[in-house]
Amino acid sequence: MSFFRRLDLGRAILTAFVVAFFVFMTLPIGIVVVASFTDASFVAFPISGWSLRWFRRIFEYQPYLDSIAVSLQIAFGATALSCLIGIPAAIALARSPSAWASAVMTYLLSPLSMPMIVIGFAALFFLSRVGVGVSFTALLIAHTTVCLPYIVRTVAATYRGTARSYEEAAALLGANPLQVFWHVILPLIRPGIVAGSLFSFLVSFDNLPISYFFGQPGTLTLPVVMLSYMEHQFDPSIAALSTLQLLLAIVGLVIVDRLYGIDKMTMGD
Amino acid sequence: MKTSTFPTIPRRLLLTLPAVLFLLAFFILPLVDNGLRSIVQADGNGITFARYVQLLTDQFYLTSIAQTIALSAAVTVICVLIGYPVAYYLVRHAGRWSGLIIFLLIAPLLTSIIMRTYGWQVLFARRGFINTLLVQDLGLLDTPLRVLDTPGLVVAAFVHVLVPFMVLSIAAVLQGIDRRLEESAQLLGAGRLRTFFEVTLPLSIDGIGTGSILVFMVANGSFVTLVLLGGGLKTLPLLIFQQFNTTRDFGMASTMSTVLLVVALVCLFLQLRLVRRGGEA
Incomplete structure (x- = not known):
């Protein structure tokens, strides 16, 4: 009609x-x-021929490999640390109607609203002053400040969406708070933890404005190495690396989506 | 329900404390420290506001501030103009395509900033995709377009990253509008355009507000795109980056960071007010 x-x-x-x-x-x-699939040594159109040589180049160029290792460790570490301190806070604050809880929530999410370049610049000087210096630990700490909000936000949104009655039933049946957390709350909020961890991981892995300030051998992350590579060369290995990164992100997203449905989480709040 | 009132408050505090303290130590204190660095004299003794005076009177810095605001404002306006129709389509017409549209909106957020800027370079280089297409394949132009290193491309690159946030903010509000209000307007004789401008648009103004603040805030602090795409713009974040790299004038860099921080705080405040108003309505 x-x-x-x-x-x-x-x-x-x-x-x-x-x-x-x-x-x-x-x-x-x-x-x-x-x-990224060109066989030429620079990017020009039309593409003269196809090859995988630039993907091989990734595995032959040592600074790429080293920085990928650093980026993976930082992204895993910052995500794990964020989960450790973020999940309890998210659970404690999510359902509280009090103004104070919502103020603390705003505070925990506030790093999302601050310019990253300011966070990185300030953290570098402060961490050097307190003796952590330019080190792996310093970079891990700085990344955790921006990863934490992603965990808190998604876990809080998921927890808000679960029924309180499950916990009450478990408590009535004699479970202590720790048991309620472990056997009831944790399984219920697992989708939020997984989705939040994925976001946190991607945010850390892709972070340039903060990592840039911690540019020392041993703390060079992949984006920092790619940036300095691009300033001197225009070869397609950057394209190959980007394509690989995108593929991994999509795979991650699809897995999380298959397991829990991503639209529920992103549109949740 | 025994565990109510008395023990919950300390437990809640205990669970929140690690995260609160972590951010206090490694987020708030560094920012305060940074603010102090901007007002401590170069020799370490005494306090001076000379850097702020310089920032607000020196032509070089004033131009930079003006460019920062102009760039963010231009990006925000363009995001509204482009994002609104897309959000409208997503909510009203997409139907079974909405999943695909949301995926296409989120997909760019999965790519690295390096990939996106590299993409613009590859598209618009002298022998890039667009120029080859226009000059060789279609013969529409005699000489390649010079798009790289122009402010226009920087604006396009910013819009590209930020417009998904605008679309999602507006779509969230459009979703909540009672369609009956629009139907009533049309029954009372308003045309479709008039219904849109007098009913739908005013009702979705909060979504535009939330999206705009978000876009403006992020645009204000970005510098990687500017480092790679140039365009001759010298915004505050770019100057901080350069001052850290080459001039090594850390006092001045701290001063600019603090100004950026204050702008971000104002945006955050406005955002919270909007969200709260939305919650009550």
Whole structure:
């Protein structure tokens, strides 16, 4: 019945606009994926031939490998640390109606709203002054400040969405608070923990503004190495590395989505 | 229910404390320390506001502040203009496509900032995708477009990263609008355009507000795009980056950081007020 209404002009223009919008959104990303399979030693169009040589180059260039190891350790470490201190806080604050709890929540989420370059710059000087210096530990701490909000936010949103009655039933049946947490709350909020951890991991792995300030051998993360590589060379290994990174992020997202449904979590609050 | 009132307050405090203290030690204190560095004299003795005076009177810094605000404002306005129709389509017309649209919106957030800026370079280089297409394949142009290193490309790159936040903010509010209000307006004789401008748009103004503050806030602090795409803009974050790298004038860099921080705090405050108003409505 709505066939003729569907053909109206306004709707057609709007649809065309949305299509153009997604071309704009995907073009700069898609082009890098295409460029990563070139066999030329610089990116130029049309692509002269296809090869995987730039993917091999990733595994031959030692600074890439070293920095990937650093980035993985930092991203895992900062996510784990954020879970350790963030999950209890999220649970304690999520359901409280008091103004004070919501103030503390705002405080815990506030690093999200501060310019990263300011956080990185300030952390570098402060951590040097208190003796942590430019080190792996310092970088781990700085990353944790920006990862923590992602854990707190997703876990709190998930916990808010679960029914209180499960915990009450467990408590009535004689479970102590620790048992309630372990056997009831934790399984209920696991989707939030997994999704929050994925975001936190990706945010840390991709972070440049903070990591940049901790640029010393041993603390060079992948984005920092890629940035300095790009300043001197324009070869497609950057494209190959980016493509690989995107692939891993999509795989992560799909897994989390299959397990728990990502739209529930992102649109949750 | 025995465990109510008395023990819950200390337990709640205990559970929150590690996170609260962690941020106090490694987020708040560094920022305070940074603020102090901006007002301590170069020799370490006494307090001076000379750097702030310099920042607000020196033509070089004033230009930088103006460029920072202009860039963020331009990006925000463009995000609203582009993001609103997309959000509207997502909520009203997408139907079974909405999953795909949300995925396409979130996908860029999964890419690294390096990948996105590299993508713009590859697209617009002299022998990049666009120029090859326009000059060689289609023959529309005689000479390649010079897009790299222009402020326009920087704005496009910023919009590209930030517009998903705008779309999601507006879509969230549009979703909550009672369709009957629009239907009533049309029954009373308003055309579709008039219904949109007098009913839908005013009702979704909070979504535009939330999205705008978010976009403005993030745009204000970004510098990686500017480092890689140039464009001749010298915004505050870029100057902080350069001052750290080359000039090593840490006092001045702290002063600029503190100004950026204050702007971010104002944005955060406005955001909270909007959210609260939304919650009560």
